[in-house]
Amino acid sequence: xxxxxxxxxxSGRPALWIPLVRRIREPFKGLWALPGGPLTPAESLQDAxxxxxxxxxxxxxxxxxxxxxxxxxxxxxxxxxxxxxYWALVQPTEAALADESxxxxxxxxxRLGELAFDHNAIIxxxxxxxxxxxxxxxxxxxxxxEYFTLAQIREVYEAVLDRELDPANFRRQIKATPEIAETGxxxxxxxxxxxxLYRYTGRPGLDPDNRSTP
Amino acid sequence: xxxxxxxxxxSGRPALWIPLVRRIREPFKGLWALPGGPLTPAESLQDAxxxxxxxxxxxxxxxxxxxxxxxxxxxxxxxxxxxxxYWALVQPTEAALADESxxxxxxxxxRLGELAFDHNAIIxxxxxxxxxxxxxxxxxxxxxxEYFTLAQIREVYEAVLDRELDPANFRRQIKATPEIAETGxxxxxxxxxxxxLYRYTGRPGLDPDNRSTP
DNA sequence: CTTAGTTCTAGTCAATCTGACTATAACTAT
DNA sequence: ATAGTTATAGTCAGATTGACTAGAACTAAG
Numbered sequence: 340x341x342x343x344x345x346x347x348x349x350s351g352r353p354a355l356w357i358p359l360v361r362r363i364r365e366p367f368k369g370l371w372a373l374p375g376g377p378l379t380p381a382e383s384l385q386d387a388x389x390x391x392x393x394x395x396x397x398x399x400x401x402x403x404x405x406x407x408x409x410x411x412x413x414x415x416x417x418x419x420x421x422x423x424x425y426w427a428l429v430q431p432t433e434a435a436l437a438d439e440s441x442x443x444x445x446x447x448x449x450r451l452g453e454l455a456f457d458h459n460a461i462i463x464x465x466x467x468x469x470x471x472x473x474x475x476x477x478x479x480x481x482x483x484x485e486y487f488t489l490a491q492i493r494e495v496y497e498a499v500l501d502r503e504l505d506p507a508n509f510r511r512q513i514k515a516t517p518e519i520a521e522t523g524x525x526x527x528x529x530x531x532x533x534x535x536l537y538r539y540t541g542r543p544g545l546d547p548d549n550r551s552t553p
Numbered sequence: 554x555x556x557x558x559x560x561x562x563x564s565g566r567p568a569l570w571i572p573l574v575r576r577i578r579e580p581f582k583g584l585w586a587l588p589g590g591p592l593t594p595a596e597s598l599q600d601a602x603x604x605x606x607x608x609x610x611x612x613x614x615x616x617x618x619x620x621x622x623x624x625x626x627x628x629x630x631x632x633x634x635x636x637x638x639y640w641a642l643v644q645p646t647e648a649a650l651a652d653e654s655x656x657x658x659x660x661x662x663x664r665l666g667e668l669a670f671d672h673n674a675i676i677x678x679x680x681x682x683x684x685x686x687x688x689x690x691x692x693x694x695x696x697x698x699e700y701f702t703l704a705q706i707r708e709v710y711e712a713v714l715d716r717e718l719d720p721a722n723f724r725r726q727i728k729a730t731p732e733i734a735e736t737g738x739x740x741x742x743x744x745x746x747x748x749x750l751y752r753y754t755g756r757p758g759l760d761p762d763n764r765s766t767p
Numbered sequence: 768c769t770t771a772g773t774t775c776t777a778g779t780c781a782a783t784c785t786g787a788c789t790a791t792a793a794c795t796a797t
Numbered sequence: 798a799t800a801g802t803t804a805t806a807g808t809c810a811g812a813t814t815g816a817c818t819a820g821a822a823c824t825a826a827g
Binding site: 378419460547 | 592594595596597598619621622623624625626633635637674678761762
């Protein structure tokens with residue numbers, strides 16, 4: 340499951356979007372579904388998730404994390420399937436590289452129709468986790484490019500938490516977190532006072548199963 | 554993986570213990586390992602975790618939650634194994650029912666020798682998650698019986714977080730959480746002023762894959 | 768019966784954090 | 798030159814937190 344930020348069609352403000360693939364065979368032929376695929380014997384879980392994303396959507400996200408293993412008995416009508424679901428956050432530049440086609444399309448994460456399998460439930464669970472992580476951890480930055488303004492981070496928070504935040508107070512909080520560093524640059528080209536650009540200096544979260552050093 | 558509270562041999566204060574089983578065949582024959590077993594086609598992940606715990610240790614925990622899916626390539630020397638690990642918190646009365654034997658024994662979670670497979674790393678990861686959950690959520694109560702004193706909850710926190718907490722301030726915080734309800738009862742039999750007994754009124758956390766109602 | 772020892776429980780106080788708000792700075796568009 | 802817009806800094810009251818003090822309620826020792 341891939342989350343990216345795109346402007347909403349209606350308001351133009353950033354919203355969460357995810358790419359889905361159309362089922363071209365039974366079960367659920369014709370319905371949209373999360374991208375995915377089999378785990379082969381010679382790859383780790385994370386590698387399999389990466390490869391499946393690349394094969395189906397052309398995306399190669401930097402931020403990839405295990406979400407949950409779903410293994411209920413009736414997830415698929417015929418056979419029993421266990422899905423170890425990963426989720427990714429991609430920057431706008433990455434997201435633009437996705438191969439859109441007849442069978443791969445982006446959808447707003449909060450306005451989905453009926454999907455194949457239990458994928459609606461999986462996405463709802465992911466959205467809950469995302470809101471929770473957003474409230475604490477430093478995760479919003481992975482949806483933005485390398486340089487960003489404080490207003491852009493605030494819009495990410497507002498899109499995910501679905502409520503408005505006071506710009507001044509939000510600024511105060513962000514400035515108190517050491518992983519966000521000021522740069523000397525300013526974003527030019529707006530119709531108003533140019534905002535300062537910031538940079539995220541923390542490390543991306545690695546999965547416990549995939550850590551390079553113990 | 555099962556966590557229970559038991560008095561430390563040295564200090565007598567509560568500490569975290571987990572039951573391990575001895576490997577009776579290769580690989581890692583003779584070493585201690587986490588209890589576990591295969592997933593059969595006709596049971597959900599959570600049911601499989603429950604059943605495997607019951608079969609190996611005789612325990613049937615009320616609080617059972619998915620921890621993480623481990624699927625690195627070299628977790629087992631011969632074949633490739635994916636482990637979907639669950640963890641449980643059991644009350645002292647439950648823990649006392651465990652079948653201890655030559656090949657099943659309780660160990661202090663923070664004083665383990667070399668275990669089979671990557672089980673040391675798995676336990677370390679679980680301890681980290683436990684500390685984190687303890688800091689926020691309402692999880693400590695699942696390690697205690699139905700009725701408990703504020704000092705007992707504090708000892709749970711102190712055991713998991715590994716630092717002392719101010720009794721007065723801790724009391725203030727706990728009394729501010731609505732899930733902890735006063736009872737009219739007091740714990741008698743101590744050598745000092747008898748403390749009031751409290752009760753946890755919240756619901757145990759269910760896994761997203763196992764929810765009864767959407 | 769009195770006193771010491773222990774823990775339980777209630778409270779104070781300063782420091783910090785939070786949410787709501789005001790004011791000024793710095794740019795663009797007219 | 799001026800209005801409009803956003804960026805940024807600061808104020809203030811209320812809530813929260815950590816360190817601490819003190820009395821309450823019991824047991825054990827003498």
